[in-house]
Amino acid sequence: MQPRNSPAAHHSVAPGDLEVLDMLCSMPSSFPHSGPSNYASASSASKPRPLSTLNALRRPPIDPMVLAASLSSGPHVTRHHFHHSFGSGDEHAKQSTQMPASQRASLQKRDEQQPRSRKLSAASGSYANCDLDEFDSQPTSSAASATATQAAHHVVEPVPEVTDEERAMYASRQAPRSVRLQREREKLQSLQPSAAPSSATVTVPASGDAAATTTTAGAATPVAEAKRDEVKSAADIRASDEPARPDLERQPGNLAGKPMPMPVTANANANAVAKALDERKAAVVASATPSLGSLPAPGIVSAAPSIPSTPLNRPNISSIVRPPPLAVRCHARTRIPTPHGEIFCHLYRNNYDAKEHLALVIDPAQNDDDSVVLGQDGRPLKERSRRYRKRALRSKTLDEVWGPQESEMERIVRGAYVGRLGPSFQVPSLPVHRGRDGPAGADDDDDDDDDEEPPLVRIHSECYTGETIGSQRCDCGEQLDEAIRLISEGSAPAKASAGDSPSSHGHAHGRARARAPLPPRGVIVYLRQEGRGIGLLDKLMAYNLQDMGHDTVSANILLGHLPDARKYDIASAILRDLGVDECRLLTNNPEKMEALEAEGVHVSERVGMVPRVWKYRKFVRDKAKKKEKARARAAAAAAASKAKAKAKLGDDRPVRPRKGADGVEASPLRAALHHRRSDLFSAGGGLGGVPMDASMISQAASASEDDDPVSLGLRHQGEDVLLDSQYASASPSPSSSDDEDEEEEYINSVLRKSGATMIGGSITKSVELERYLRTKVERMGHLLTLPDGQVHDEAPAAGPGPGPGPGQADGEAEDVAEAMGGEAELVSQPNSEDEAA
Numbered sequence: 001m002q003p004r005n006s007p008a009a010h011h012s013v014a015p016g017d018l019e020v021l022d023m024l025c026s027m028p029s030s031f032p033h034s035g036p037s038n039y040a041s042a043s044s045a046s047k048p049r050p051l052s053t054l055n056a057l058r059r060p061p062i063d064p065m066v067l068a069a070s071l072s073s074g075p076h077v078t079r080h081h082f083h084h085s086f087g088s089g090d091e092h093a094k095q096s097t098q099m100p101a102s103q104r105a106s107l108q109k110r111d112e113q114q115p116r117s118r119k120l121s122a123a124s125g126s127y128a129n130c131d132l133d134e135f136d137s138q139p140t141s142s143a144a145s146a147t148a149t150q151a152a153h154h155v156v157e158p159v160p161e162v163t164d165e166e167r168a169m170y171a172s173r174q175a176p177r178s179v180r181l182q183r184e185r186e187k188l189q190s191l192q193p194s195a196a197p198s199s200a201t202v203t204v205p206a207s208g209d210a211a212a213t214t215t216t217a218g219a220a221t222p223v224a225e226a227k228r229d230e231v232k233s234a235a236d237i238r239a240s241d242e243p244a245r246p247d248l249e250r251q252p253g254n255l256a257g258k259p260m261p262m263p264v265t266a267n268a269n270a271n272a273v274a275k276a277l278d279e280r281k282a283a284v285v286a287s288a289t290p291s292l293g294s295l296p297a298p299g300i301v302s303a304a305p306s307i308p309s310t311p312l313n314r315p316n317i318s319s320i321v322r323p324p325p326l327a328v329r330c331h332a333r334t335r336i337p338t339p340h341g342e343i344f345c346h347l348y349r350n351n352y353d354a355k356e357h358l359a360l361v362i363d364p365a366q367n368d369d370d371s372v373v374l375g376q377d378g379r380p381l382k383e384r385s386r387r388y389r390k391r392a393l394r395s396k397t398l399d400e401v402w403g404p405q406e407s408e409m410e411r412i413v414r415g416a417y418v419g420r421l422g423p424s425f426q427v428p429s430l431p432v433h434r435g436r437d438g439p440a441g442a443d444d445d446d447d448d449d450d451d452e453e454p455p456l457v458r459i460h461s462e463c464y465t466g467e468t469i470g471s472q473r474c475d476c477g478e479q480l481d482e483a484i485r486l487i488s489e490g491s492a493p494a495k496a497s498a499g500d501s502p503s504s505h506g507h508a509h510g511r512a513r514a515r516a517p518l519p520p521r522g523v524i525v526y527l528r529q530e531g532r533g534i535g536l537l538d539k540l541m542a543y544n545l546q547d548m549g550h551d552t553v554s555a556n557i558l559l560g561h562l563p564d565a566r567k568y569d570i571a572s573a574i575l576r577d578l579g580v581d582e583c584r585l586l587t588n589n590p591e592k593m594e595a596l597e598a599e600g601v602h603v604s605e606r607v608g609m610v611p612r613v614w615k616y617r618k619f620v621r622d623k624a625k626k627k628e629k630a631r632a633r634a635a636a637a638a639a640a641s642k643a644k645a646k647a648k649l650g651d652d653r654p655v656r657p658r659k660g661a662d663g664v665e666a667s668p669l670r671a672a673l674h675h676r677r678s679d680l681f682s683a684g685g686g687l688g689g690v691p692m693d694a695s696m697i698s699q700a701a702s703a704s705e706d707d708d709p710v711s712l713g714l715r716h717q718g719e720d721v722l723l724d725s726q727y728a729s730a731s732p733s734p735s736s737s738d739d740e741d742e743e744e745e746y747i748n749s750v751l752r753k754s755g756a757t758m759i760g761g762s763i764t765k766s767v768e769l770e771r772y773l774r775t776k777v778e779r780m781g782h783l784l785t786l787p788d789g790q791v792h793d794e795a796p797a798a799g800p801g802p803g804p805g806p807g808q809a810d811g812e813a814e815d816v817a818e819a820m821g822g823e824a825e826l827v828s829q830p831n832s833e834d835e836a837a
């Protein structure tokens with residue numbers, strides 16, 4: 001028997017199919033998923049991009065395998081299927097409600113012989129009775145009597161046997177569009193003013209699952225007219241099958257379908273409410289401990305102002321025609337202490353998707369000692385500084401007044417407070433005033449803030465595997481940690497022309513040192529776009545495809561996705577809400593820069609994200625070079641002094657080094673490393689462990705170069721660097737340049753911190769990571785320069801095609817791991833990103 005879903009069960013490939021396939025394959029831009037986005041927005045992702053972005057790399061030609069698979073997979077699902085029930089999960093879909101072909105044919109024959117009413121002729125499973133509730137609940141009298149008669153005589157129609165070919169693939173509960181339109185027309189006609197009762201309450205179901213609208217119709221009022229028009233247009237629009245997404249509506253945090261009170265226009269009420277808040281402020285400050293009784297009822301706390309309805313919400317019919325502009329609202333802000341310092345975590349909702357995106361704001365000025373000094377008016381003195389008000393990264397939507405009844409405690413609990421919140425310090429914030437002029441009464445600062453650097457910003461996409469379990473398949477965890485570290489560090493990278501010249505933070509720091517360091521100030525927008533927008537499930541499947549030899553791009557395509565399905569319009573809106581209309585962006589991805597620019601957030605500078613493992617290799621290589629030079633100098637000096645001594649004593653006996661008890665030459669560094677290693681392991685292996693004894697280090701500094709920590713095989717990520725950096729910092733070389741010092745500082749500062757993510761301050765490195773980075777550079781146009789002699793020579797080839805067998809992959813993986821961790825290869829890997837800069 002033919003398998004039910006086998007291609008041959010549906011059709012065989014005709015020559016015409018092959019022609020279509022050829023044609024599609026020859027059109028690189030015809031990839032079926034590259035059409036407009038499923039929600040019409042001014043999204044940057046759907047705008048044409050200049051070639052400079054290497055956009056072409058992101059839109060590879062169609063994979064013929066995908067096309068062939070989809071052409072032969074049988075009946076296709078179109079947008080018209082969205083309201084149909086098929087697959088599991090729906091009661092109607094568990095079993096086909098469509099009648100087998102043979103049975104339908106016999107019924108049709110019977111219909112022809114004895115025509116019946118529409119409802120009766122609607123055989124079970126046919127489109128005409130798709131609205132089962134209607135069919136069941138309103139049986140016509142003849143149908144009812146027919147059923148009664150059948151029951152009385154126990155007449156059971158024999159069900160013919162069903163072959164696989166006859167069995168329907170999909171069971172639909174939805175009528176054809178023409179039938180639905182006809183029904184809507186009939187309903188509308190029944191609502192005509194003449195037909196309407198003179199004074200009655202009429203319920204007008206809009207369509208499908210749209211909410212019923214109730215209106216009191218005396219005569220045909222203009223409101224009723226308008227409502228009817230609205231309903232009619234809705235019916236027409238709904239007939240085109242806007243996909244119903246009950247699953248989305250049920251998601252936690254989704255705003256869809258949850259009507260909220262209309263927002264009070266902040267401008268109109270802000271002053272009045274702010275005044276009221278000011279008046280009540282003294283009472284709040286005076287009360288040391290808030291009593292539970294002063295907390296508003298939970299329902300009231302959560303009653304955030306609504307944002308415009310959307311196609312997802314679907315209460316507003318006009319929104320289906322033209323979605324409202326994207327709106328984001330910060331619902332909560334709280335302080336999170338991290339190893340890199342304090343971060344204000346902001347939770348945002350929006351009217352485009354059901355996700356809760358985050359903004360991690362690093363702006364210690366909002367929380368420092370000065371921030372709790374109050375002026376005579378009872379407000380923090382800082383607030384009077386125009387510079388502070390301009391620089392402070394505060395959410396406008398969070399700080400604005402949400403309603404006239406809003407209490408101070410409501411504001412404070414959601415995070416709309418200023419200064420450092422504590423048991424005795426609770427000052428609600430005032431609505432944000434943007435712009436140079438600031439609020440009335442703001443003091444002029446003597447600082448000229450024209451030289452102000454824009455904040456450092458990272459747009460980070462969620463990566464469960466990288467951020468929580470430390471996946472070494474990608475650099476996401478490391479990048480998140482690095483971004484927090486860089487922003488918290490606060491020194492300003494040098495200005496560079498925005499855009500294409502690759503820069504690295506390493507170099508930027510070097511140039512920035514000449515300028516006064518700026519306090520930390522920046523934002524990480526954490527977008528819930530797991531797996532570059534395809535979701536965790538598909539990302540996990542993509543990893544399996546990658547293990548079979550595909551790269552991250554072709555794996556996505558094989559799963560029916562774009563190589564990168566992300567959008568950045570929500571990120572831009574969040575930045576604008578925080579008052580960021582210009583930023584220095586931490587990224588290698590040109591698409592992010594373009595997207596922000598397109599959304600009105602100017603990127604004044606790109607700050608590159610160099611993988612730590614590449615930085616580390618450069619560090620080790622430079623160190624080896626330095627040692628090589630020192631060794632040559634020392635050898636020359638030793639030879640000279642030996643020759644001198646010989647000449648003096650007239651003695652030509654060789655000078656042998658002393659040996660230890662085991663017969664091995666006693667090396668101070670070896671002894672020092674032995675101690676250090678036991679320190680690391682006995683003290684739990686923490687990177688911030690007890691430093692080496694200074695005397696040991698100074699001995700080590702003069703030891704043989706063969707005792708390099710790396711060559712000694714102490715290769716746990718970071719530990720080798722820790723030893724190296726301690727070694728270096730304990731014995732500063734008078735000849736070291738600023739840049740070298742800076743590298744060491746970098747390594748030190750990274751490793752002294754335990755890091756903010758699972759990756760922490762350590763390094764991500766693996767064969768998969770190298771392949772991933774390479775694909776991002778070569779196929780996705782990321783602005784990173786691959787190191788020379790990249791591991792692809794040794795690693796399994798990236799890209800589609802037969803991958804290595806498990807054994808083979810293991811062997812190669814070992815080689816590459818050796819190449820990445822081994823001494824010789826390590827020092828031969830330059831950090832070309834840094835060099836390019």
Ligand SMILES: Nc1nc2c(ncn2[C@@H]2O[C@H](COP(=O)(O)OP(=O)(O)OP(=O)(O)O)[C@@H](O)[C@H]2O)c(=O)[nH]1
Pocket residue numbers: 459460461462463464473474475476479529530531532533534538539542543552556586587588589592609776782
């Ligand atoms: N589909 C897919 N997504 C991945 C894979 N590896 C990581 N990701 C996701 O990719 C996202 C990070 O994007 P990247 O392309 O690594 O980097 P980027 O953010 O575009 O660029 P940078 O700003 O330079 O870091 C996260 O959402 C990860 O979950 C993969 O193999 N397949």
